[in-house]
Amino acid sequence: MGQSVNSKSVSMTMIPAGDRSLTIRLIGRLDAFSTGSIWREAVDGVKARGWEDVVVEADGLDYIDGTGIGLLVQLRTIQTERGNRIDIKGLRPEFKRLLDMFDPSFFTNIPPENTEKKRFLEKIGYASAELFSDMKSLVSFVGEIFSALSFALKKPSQVRWKDVYLVSEKAGIDALPIIILIGFLMGLIMSFQSALTLERFGAELFVANLLGLSMFRELGPLMTSILFASRSGSAFAAEIGTMKVNDELKAISTMGINPVSFLAVPRVIAALSMTPLLTLFFIFSSLIGGAVVMLSMGYPLTAYISRVFSSLNISDFLGGMLKAVIFSIFVAGIACHRGLMTGTGASAVGESTTSAVVSGIILIAVVDGVFAVIYYCLGI
Amino acid sequence: MKEKEPIISVRNLTCAYGENVIVDDITFDVMPGEIFVIMGGSGCGKSTVLNHMIGLDIPGSGEILIDGLNIVSAQGETRLKILSKIGVMYQMGALFGSMTLLENVRLPMEEFTDLPLEAMDFIAGMKLALVGLRSYSGLMPSEISGGMKKRAAIARAMALDPGILFLDEPSAGLDPVTTAEIDEVIKGLSEDLGVTFVIVSHELSSIFNIADRVIMLDKRLKKIVAEGDPRELREHSDDPIVREFLQRKAWNKESI
Ligand SMILES: Nc1ncnc2c1ncn2[C@@H]1O[C@H](COP(=O)(O)OP(=O)(O)O)[C@@H](O)[C@H]1O
Ligand SMILES: [Mg+2]
Numbered sequence: 301m302g303q304s305v306n307s308k309s310v311s312m313t314m315i316p317a318g319d320r321s322l323t324i325r326l327i328g329r330l331d332a333f334s335t336g337s338i339w340r341e342a343v344d345g346v347k348a349r350g351w352e353d354v355v356v357e358a359d360g361l362d363y364i365d366g367t368g369i370g371l372l373v374q375l376r377t378i379q380t381e382r383g384n385r386i387d388i389k390g391l392r393p394e395f396k397r398l399l400d401m402f403d404p405s406f407f408t409n410i411p412p413e414n415t416e417k418k419r420f421l422e423k424i425g426y427a428s429a430e431l432f433s434d435m436k437s438l439v440s441f442v443g444e445i446f447s448a449l450s451f452a453l454k455k456p457s458q459v460r461w462k463d464v465y466l467v468s469e470k471a472g473i474d475a476l477p478i479i480i481l482i483g484f485l486m487g488l489i490m491s492f493q494s495a496l497t498l499e500r501f502g503a504e505l506f507v508a509n510l511l512g513l514s515m516f517r518e519l520g521p522l523m524t525s526i527l528f529a530s531r532s533g534s535a536f537a538a539e540i541g542t543m544k545v546n547d548e549l550k551a552i553s554t555m556g557i558n559p560v561s562f563l564a565v566p567r568v569i570a571a572l573s574m575t576p577l578l579t580l581f582f583i584f585s586s587l588i589g590g591a592v593v594m595l596s597m598g599y600p601l602t603a604y605i606s607r608v609f610s611s612l613n614i615s616d617f618l619g620g621m622l623k624a625v626i627f628s629i630f631v632a633g634i635a636c637h638r639g640l641m642t643g644t645g646a647s648a649v650g651e652s653t654t655s656a657v658v659s660g661i662i663l664i665a666v667v668d669g670v671f672a673v674i675y676y677c678l679g680i
Numbered sequence: 681m682k683e684k685e686p687i688i689s690v691r692n693l694t695c696a697y698g699e700n701v702i703v704d705d706i707t708f709d710v711m712p713g714e715i716f717v718i719m720g721g722s723g724c725g726k727s728t729v730l731n732h733m734i735g736l737d738i739p740g741s742g743e744i745l746i747d748g749l750n751i752v753s754a755q756g757e758t759r760l761k762i763l764s765k766i767g768v769m770y771q772m773g774a775l776f777g778s779m780t781l782l783e784n785v786r787l788p789m790e791e792f793t794d795l796p797l798e799a800m801d802f803i804a805g806m807k808l809a810l811v812g813l814r815s816y817s818g819l820m821p822s823e824i825s826g827g828m829k830k831r832a833a834i835a836r837a838m839a840l841d842p843g844i845l846f847l848d849e850p851s852a853g854l855d856p857v858t859t860a861e862i863d864e865v866i867k868g869l870s871e872d873l874g875v876t877f878v879i880v881s882h883e884l885s886s887i888f889n890i891a892d893r894v895i896m897l898d899k900r901l902k903k904i905v906a907e908g909d910p911r912e913l914r915e916h917s918d919d920p921i922v923r924e925f926l927q928r929k930a931w932n933k934e935s936i
Contacts, residue, residue, distance in 0.1 A: 332840040333764075336794035343799075365841035366810075366873065367795070369804040398872055402806060644822040645777035 310361075314345050321353035322346065324375075324531040327360035330368030339371055346375050352384050352620060359390025369395065373402045373606025409589040441560075441637045444616075445568060445629070448561045452569070463566035464573075471532035471567075472574030476581060479527060485581035486523065487511060495593060508607035511590040516612055516620045522668060525627035527582075528575055529660035534633035536567050537656035540639025541649040549640070564636035571632035572625050579624040615680045623671055630667060631660040687712040687844065687876050688700040688733065693742035695728050702728045703876035704902040705742070708895050712843075715870055721925075726880040727771070727848055729897070733878065734768050735759070746844070755882055764792065767837030771848045773829035781808060781832045782817040788839040790818040807835040811865050816843055827858035831865055838869070844876045845869070851883040863889050872879050884926065888914075896923070 305483065310328040328334070346354055350663055352616065356372065360363070372388055376399075379386040391399065452459045498504050504653045543549050552559050587608060594604045638656040642648045686709035694700045702725040706856070710716045718726045718914040718932050721825050731737045733744055735751045743750050749762050785804040789795055795803070813824075821829055830850055837845055850866070851859040863886050869875045870890075881887055887894060887910050896906040898921075906913050906922040914926035 301828050332789070332793055336796070336799070339799045340796055366838065367803055367841055373806065374799070374802055394874065401872065402809070428869070579704075645820075647778060667726065 310338060312342060313530055314341075319349070320351065321355065322349075323355045323357060325357045325360065328362060330361055330364045330371065332365060335367045335371050339374075342371060343374060346378050350384060352378075354379055354384070354386045356386065356388045357390055358388055361391075362390070364395050366398075367598065369398050369402070372399055400498070407624040422463075430501070434609045437641070438634065438637060442633060444560050445564060445633045448565050449568065452561070452565055453562075457582045458561070459569065460562070460566050464569050467567050467570035468574050470579060471528070471535070471570055475528070475531055475574075475578060475651060478531065479524060479578050479582050480585045482523065483520075483585030484589040485643045486519070487515070487586030488592060489589075490514075491590040491593040492585070495597065504594075505599060505603065505607055506602050508590065509611045511587065511606035512612050513582045513616065515586050516616050518620075518668075520579045520586070521620050521624040521627060522664065524575060524579040524582045524624060525631055525664050526661055528571070528578065528628060529631045529635070529664065530657050532571070533631050533660045534653045536632060536635035537639040537642075537653045538649055540636060541642035541652045544640065544642040545644065545649060559640060560636075563640070564633065567636055568629055568632045571628040575624045575628035576621050579621065583620075614666075619671075619675060619680050623668070626667060627664050630663045634659050634663060684711055686710060687747055688878065689745040690729075691743045691745070692735065693729070693732065694740040695725065695737070696740040701740070701902060702895060706904050708904060708907065710844075710876060710878055711893075712876055713870070713874050714892040715866065715879065717879045717881055717887050717891040717894040718734075718897065719880075719882055719887060719894050719910075721882065721899060723901040724897040725902070726770070726882075726897060730846055730880050734766060735763070762822050764840060765842050766844045766846060767840070767842040769830065769833040769837050769845070769847045769850065771831040771852060773821070775829055775832055775836065777821050780818050780820055781813060781824070781835075784821070784832060785817075785836045785839050786838065792827075792840060804839070808832070810838065810869065811835045812861075825835050825858075827854050827861060830854070832863060832878055834862075834865060834869075836879075838875075841873075842875075844878065846878045847877065849880055849882075851881060851886050856885070859883060859886055860889075862886075866890055867885065893920075896925065 310326065310330050312327075315323040315325065322345070324345070354375065356375065358372075361368075371519040372391075374389070376386050388399065389394075491511050494510055495507045496506050498506055540549075543552075543563075549559055554561055590608075591601060591604055595601060635656040638652040638659065642652040688710035690706065690708050691708050694704055706729075720726055728737070732739050733751070734796070735747075735754070739752060743752050745751075746762050747765055748756060751759070751762050754762055756831075769774060770785065775781070776787070779787070782801065782804050785807050786800045789800045789803065793800075804819060807813050811834050813828060813832055813835065816824060816828065821832070823908075824832070834845070834850075837847075843860060847866070850862050866877060866879070867890055870877060879891075891910050893908060894906070894910045895904045896913075897903070898905045901932075905919060906917055908927065913922055915923075917923045
């Protein structure tokens with residue numbers, strides 16, 4: 301006798317007769333939960349040799365379902381592909397009919413899966429092409445934003461001021477606690493660390509100059525914009541992305557409304573009016589942090605304040621504020637762009653939110669570099 | 681068919697969300713192999729009854745026997761055993777968006793059987809073939825149409841060859857041609873595999889096309905107001921509201 305496999309509720313016996321033919325006897329229930337236990341053995345047993353004849357005795361089966369039929373179809377496919385015979389005996393007529401539905405032609409021309417893996421170089425090529433088209437769409441979007449903004453300037457009544465107000469409140473006023481907290485901590489840490497070093501030269505008081513200059517010119521706008529990108533840019537992208545997924549954007553478009561002026565313009569206006577204010581709050585909280593360090597080192601407050609402002613002039617202040625405004629336009633713009641570009645499916649909103657924050661921060665860094673060059677040339 | 685034991689038996693079922701009673705003390709049976717349709721106007725509680733029958737919601741009172749086992753009180757192993765007997769297609773298909781159609785259909789097999797991977801792929805391909813989507817198995821759900829999504833969802837519900845399929849509004853939001861395609865799939869599965877169907881629908885052309893038996897729920901009475909063969913009910917129901925519900929749209933259809 302051949303080997304036999306027993307399992308939950310089906311048993312299979314394979315009986316070879318000479319070199320040419322094989323009999324497979326099935327007994328019990330062949331269903332989704334039991335077929336797994338004999339699939340390998342059955343398929344390997346039939347494949348093992350080019351049996352000219354395979355006989356499946358199915359009259360011992362009490363029950364067979366689609367999965368069991370699947371096994372029989374698989375065995376039949378193996379045999380017919382090799383030009384050999386298979387005879388399935390004793391199957392009840394209703395199951396026989398099911399088996400016949402899957403005649404071999406069903407499986408001959410299976411289309412190739414379109415999820416084939418791309419090669420490494422191919423991937424790099426696709427990625428750069430994607431990056432390039434992404435840049436193009438971004439540039440055209442910036443153009444669209446600016447034209448929509450200038451249109452809004454000409455016709456302020458067309459702007460959805462209620463949305464501007466709501467977004468300003470959510471992205472501006474509600475962001476104050478974190479802006480103040482981070483600003484204070486940065487001022488505190490920076491002046492403490494630099495005071496430790498400068499103390500060796502007896503120059504602790506210059507901490508005030510350092511803090512004032514770096515905060516107003518560089519760190520204030522930079523940190524505020526980064527916080528703005530992660531706190532509000534992500535929210536913009538998620539809000540607009542969810543609308544896209546819910547087909548609300550389609551509804552807006554079919555009403556004849558331009559999604560850019562409807563959704564992006566109010567957010568950009570809110571951003572560019574709120575970020576300078578947030579930047580000021582950030583800078584002043586950092587100065588308070590610095591003051592705490594200086595006071596604890598025994599310097600009077602007046603000395604600290606006069607030091608902070610002695611090395612600053614109005615162009616430092618205005619230059620910083622201009623940076624904040626420009627950063628905010630880019631951050632809010634790209635967040636809205638990412639939201640509008642959201643794909644379909646459950647993960648799409650998450651992807652565009654992540655992408656909004658990441659691209660926002662990268663853009664800030666790039667634009668900051670451009671500013672550094674321009675300010676250097678202008679001698680600011 | 682009446683001489684057989686019912687495969688699903690709903691006894692004195694009351695469904696309520698909080699204080700809000702949706703259906704009140706309804707009783708009905710589903711026979712093995714039949715296509716059973718729950719119909720009625722929007723908001724009358726069709727989906728609610730379906731959600732209770734598949735164990736998603738817990739009824740205020742009553743019992744729901746599936747193949748003799750009460751899904752209301754079933755826990756652990758018993759519950760899994762009942763769930764292995766049923767497959768569900770949700771209203772929007774609810775395919776997993778990050779997986780191809782084939783992977784969607786394969787998932788229940790990966791979770792509940794010890795079939796080798798190539799066997800799962802082979803069988804999943806057969807299931808997709810049954811609903812006419814064999815050549816789309818490598819596509820993502822976002823790449824196919826609404827009707828195809830529903831057919832793929834039926835294939836996924838069939839993955840473990842359950843004896844009973846529950847379909848919530850298989851034809852909602854589809855054009856008449858696609859609706860007819862889905863109806864053909866349902867009829868095919870019913871004839872070829874002997875699957876029992878419990879279908880929520882208010883699409884009359886489809887009901888007359890496929891249903892062996894219907895019950896009609898009423899929003900105001902919170903009861904079953906009609907039960908039987910839809911074609912007979914249309915002509916001979918005692919209740920004029922039922923006759924009108926079944927005739928009005930049929931008449932509209934002929935006049936188009
Ligand atoms: N999860 C739920 N919580 C509270 N009320 C619900 C819930 N689901 C449905 N309902 C209410 O039950 C009623 C019936 O809804 P439903 O069963 O979806 O109707 P339909 O017959 O259109 O499928 C509706 O009035 C609906 O507001
Ligand atoms: Mg419903």
